[in-house]
Amino acid sequence: MSLRPITPPSPRPQAAPSPRRRPGNGSSPSNASSSASTRARSNAPTNAEGPNGAASLPLTPSRIRTGLNPPVAGLAADFAVLGLSEPILKAVAAKGYSTPSPIQRQCIPAVLEGHDVMAAAQTGTGKTAGFTLPLLERLRHGPHARAGVVRSLVLTPTRELAAQVAESVTAYGRYLDLRSDVVFGGVSVNPQMQRLRRGADVLVATPGRLMDLHQQNALRLDRVEILVLDEADRMLDMGFIRDIRRILSLLPPKRQNLLFSATFSAEIRSLATGLLHQPIQLQATPENRAAPLVDQVIHPCDMDRKGDLLSHLIRSNDWRQVLVFSRTKHGANRLAERLHKEGLSAAAIHGNKSQGARTRALAEFKGGDVRVLVATDIAARGIDIHQLPHVVNLDLPNVAEDYVHRIGRTGRAGQNGHAISLVAAEEHELLRAIERLIGSALPRQEVPGFEPTVLSAPPLDLSGGRGRRRQTPRQGQGHGQGQRQLQRQDGNRRRGGGR
Structure with missing residues (x-):
């Protein structure tokens, strides 16, 4: 595994677009407390071209930075220069945010460009929006998830974190025509099975409950385009490594992978070696500070x-x-x-x-x-x-x-x-x-x-x-x-x- 640093995004176009992998999933509104999936219609125009779907073009640095998503006056303009479109900017503005955090400035362009990412980010750095916003941006262009199919998967170690991430997906995807869901243990599995039969553009899950649902044929993971491991260090600490490896074996080999961890321990680097392909390494704050x-x-x-x-x-x-x-x-x-x-x-x-x-x-x-x-x-x-x-x-x-x-x-x-x-x-x-x-x-x-x-x-x-x-x-x-x-x-x- 080779790690490459990322430089701050430039608004100037790149001369030679490079091919990227098939983009990943995005998400839409979801009810975190009840695990109910929701669907919202976009009130804003969308781009005709996008990274997903058979007819769409690959998303490259030049396409991100040359005005396909031009800054929108009054709609979190500092986020717009990172490559986000109007529906997402409206949601960001509604949350009261105007300036991206350091991890967001680094992560959003990297994800939009299709890179695998390995990010050291502690809580409170804005990392959730750092991967949620570009995830939604990529998904909004592609075909919706079909019955039983999951387009993007976000794994978290605990129910509380899963609910928090799902709330962010709901907030930032409020103007998008996407479906999201969140599943975790401690609640009845049957309602979750019924909802997942419709498919999900974004699924936020804890590893144990996800494996339970897969074993009951409630969902398919062979069409996942983007995988996010959030707080990977905690998942390893809690003994989820076997579940994670089983989940990885169910995913398609061609996908985008995003790994977020508070620390880059030897265990995390070992996991990343087999998971990430030429990842860009990001660090929001000094390691372990x-x-x-x-x-x-x-x-x-x-x-x-x-x-x-x-x-x-x-x-x-x-x-x-x-x-x-x-x-x-x-x-x-x-x-x-x-x-x-x-x-x-x-x-x-x-x-x-x-x-x-x-x-x-x-x-x-x-x-x-x-x-x-x-x-x-x-x-x-x-x-x-x-x-x-x-x-x-x-x-x-x-x-x-x-x-x-x-x-x-x-x-x-x-x-x-x-x-x-x-x-x-x-x-x-x-x-x-x-x-x-x-x-x-x-x-x-x-x-x-x-x-x-x-x-x-x-x-x-x-x-x-x-x-x-x-x-x-x-x-x-x-x-x-x-x-x-x-x-x-x-x-x-x-x-x-x-x-």
């Missing part, structure tokens, strides 16, 4: 005081919307119940909750009826809340990369966010793994009245490279220092432990 607009802080405390400290922080700072991460399902339930008894509206979401309960809790959190949402890592994938101000790590994650995923829920789309971690002495090594991964030390602030009785996260000695523990007396026990800034330690990445 936290979003720059997130203010991060550590509050050391004893393990048995974390609940008290969390309540204190919420009340004293008057936080109105807080996403709290718990390492376990039982811990999430217990914390939500405790906060509720203390007069703070709270709800928990995790894998043992029904899909209805998870959807309801998330809706109440977004609407302001629930002040604190307590989630496990897997359940939180796909949570997309505009201007979420605060994320709290009640427990540090066992896998260091999950820290980046967690705090990526805040500080999104140009907004400032705050990530607070409550760290006990027992979590020293997890903290060190996180700091090695992100390449910087995290500031440490003790909260008066909640100072740990056991020294938490001793400073690192950088002189020897590995960092050695140094027993510094606490304040009140000799010449302790109260607040201490953790120092930076350079070193190789390593994962923080098993899942």
